[in-house]
Amino acid sequence: xxxxxxxxxxxxxxxxxxxxxxxxxxxxxxxxxxxxxxxxxxxxxxxxxxxxxxxxxxxxxxxxxxxxxxxxxxxxxxxxxxxx
Amino acid sequence: xxxxxxxxxxxxxxxxxxxxxxxxxxxxxxxxxxxxxxxxxxxxxxxxxxxxxxxxxxxxxxxxxxxxxxxxxxxxxxxxxxxxxxxxxxxxxxxxxxxxxxxxxxxxxxxxxxxxxxxxxxxxxxxxxxxxxxxxxxxxxxxxxxxxxxxxxxxxxxxxxxxxxxxxxxxxxxxxxxxxxxxxxxxxxxxxxxxxxxxxxxxxxxxxxxxxxxxxxxxxxxxxxxxxxxxxxxxxxxxxxxxxxxxxxxxxxxxxxxxxxxxxxxxxxxxxxxxxxxxxxxxxxxxxxxxxxxxxxxxxxxxxxxxxxxxxxxxxxxxxxxxxxxxxxxxxxxxxxxxxxxxxxxxxxxxxxxxxxxxxxxxxxxxxxxxx
Numbered sequence: 262x263x264x265x266x267x268x269x270x271x272x273x274x275x276x277x278x279x280x281x282x283x284x285x286x287x288x289x290x291x292x293x294x295x296x297x298x299x300x301x302x303x304x305x306x307x308x309x310x311x312x313x314x315x316x317x318x319x320x321x322x323x324x325x326x327x328x329x330x331x332x333x334x335x336x337x338x339x340x341x342x343x344x345x
Numbered sequence: 346x347x348x349x350x351x352x353x354x355x356x357x358x359x360x361x362x363x364x365x366x367x368x369x370x371x372x373x374x375x376x377x378x379x380x381x382x383x384x385x386x387x388x389x390x391x392x393x394x395x396x397x398x399x400x401x402x403x404x405x406x407x408x409x410x411x412x413x414x415x416x417x418x419x420x421x422x423x424x425x426x427x428x429x430x431x432x433x434x435x436x437x438x439x440x441x442x443x444x445x446x447x448x449x450x451x452x453x454x455x456x457x458x459x460x461x462x463x464x465x466x467x468x469x470x471x472x473x474x475x476x477x478x479x480x481x482x483x484x485x486x487x488x489x490x491x492x493x494x495x496x497x498x499x500x501x502x503x504x505x506x507x508x509x510x511x512x513x514x515x516x517x518x519x520x521x522x523x524x525x526x527x528x529x530x531x532x533x534x535x536x537x538x539x540x541x542x543x544x545x546x547x548x549x550x551x552x553x554x555x556x557x558x559x560x561x562x563x564x565x566x567x568x569x570x571x572x573x574x575x576x577x578x579x580x581x582x583x584x585x586x587x588x589x590x591x592x593x594x595x596x597x598x599x600x601x602x603x604x605x606x607x608x609x610x611x612x613x614x615x616x617x618x619x620x621x622x623x624x625x626x627x628x629x630x631x632x633x634x635x636x637x638x639x640x641x642x643x644x645x646x647x648x649x650x651x652x653x654x655x656x657x658x659x660x661x662x663x664x665x666x667x668x669x670x671x672x673x674x675x676x677x678x679x680x681x682x683x684x685x686x687x688x689x690x691x692x693x694x695x696x697x698x699x700x701x702x703x704x705x706x707x708x709x710x711x712x713x714x715x716x717x
Contacts, residue, residue, distance in 0.1 A: 276356055281360065337469060
């Protein structure tokens with residue numbers, strides 16, 4: 262199972278509501294509106310396997326689907342890059 | 346809680362910080378927000394500028410909008426740019442283009458962390474130069490050509506929308522496409538010298554409705570969230586649609602004073618100075634002014650209006666400098682409530698002496714050589 266890494270041109274800043282992600286290439290700002298999502302994005306496990314990273318960040322199994330969608334949206338926004 | 350509500354209560358650091366490096370300028374635009382012209386002897390030293398960058402890096406401010414005055418007139422401008430980039434603080438700077446030599450253009454194009462915005466206020470020389478000064482259109486378009494020649498993609502062409510140039514929106518867009526640039530439109534504010542020309546130059550009610558439709562049809566045109574008061578006309582324009590003053594934005598002026606936003610350089614909206622003990626960080630996190638701006642807004646006279654949720658009462662600076670109460674309609678309220686309020690507004694606040702040139706300014710058509 263493949264995972265994601267943070268795009269090398271993205272800066273991540275924790276905020277009370279989750280985090281802000283800023284892409285220095287396309288200069289777009291993205292909101293991560295959830296602390297667990299931030300923990301997943303920062304997890305070194307995310308590179309190899311999404312489910313492992315989600316479980317490790319304390320996301321219950323029945324919520325993995327929603328977080329998978331959020332991660333793929335972050336990939337669409339070029340905050341994350343998919344790893345093969 | 347919606348994101349915008351969370352943002353309204355403030356962030357640990359600004360999303361977007363405007364940093365004016367100097368009050369010196371080789372132009373004398375009639376609507377200058379900071380009444381720039383002459384340098385101020387109290388402007389921050391190079392060491393003080395670098396110390397601010399260190400703070401911004403520690404606060405993880407992603408990027409700063411550098412302006413002035415004309416920021417490139419500072420001899421340490423390019424050194425500061427390099428220091429920002431090496432500190433991972435991105436830069437977008439605003440310039441009239443007069444110091445964008447071919448070398449400077451190549452230097453800007455070479456860095457992903459540097460973006461540039463060239464200001465014009467007319468799509469032809471006659472319209473532009475009436476606002477920005479004789480020769481300034483040629484200077485700006487020469488800079489645009491140099492950036493395009495250097496391979497700089499998506500630099501910004503920044504236009505303040507006025508009664509006189511609002512008919513040229515399509516021409517501005519064509520100009521931006523010609524240079525592979527992005528068009529950015531912002532709102533004319535009655536701040537600085539803008540107070541002197543606002544009555545004459547701010548778009549009419551019909552022009553505002555046309556502008557709203559034009560922007561809705563072109564979501565790729567950038568606005569810096571400038572026109573959120575127009576969202577009262579219906580569908581919201583792209584952007585956060587809230588007044589970010591002291592919540593997500595602020596301004597550092599050339600002498601280190603920190604204001605709530607770039608449009609309110611007035612004692613009443615000064616939060617502190619970066620030279621104070623705790624530096625910029627402490628001003629952002631502890632100033633009483635910013636704490637009060639992060640309180641929920643009072644709709645005041647707008648409470649009974651069905652559009653309040655869309656426009657949030659509009660722009661604080663526009664109200665303040667036209668003598669309107671801050672908890673009432675924007676002077677350009679699309680329902681006409683502002684026009685009515687202006688009939689009985691209080692005396693407009695004094696913008697102070699500013700740093701305007703004492704004599705007329707002429708833009709040299711031959712661009713000076715600069716170290717790059």
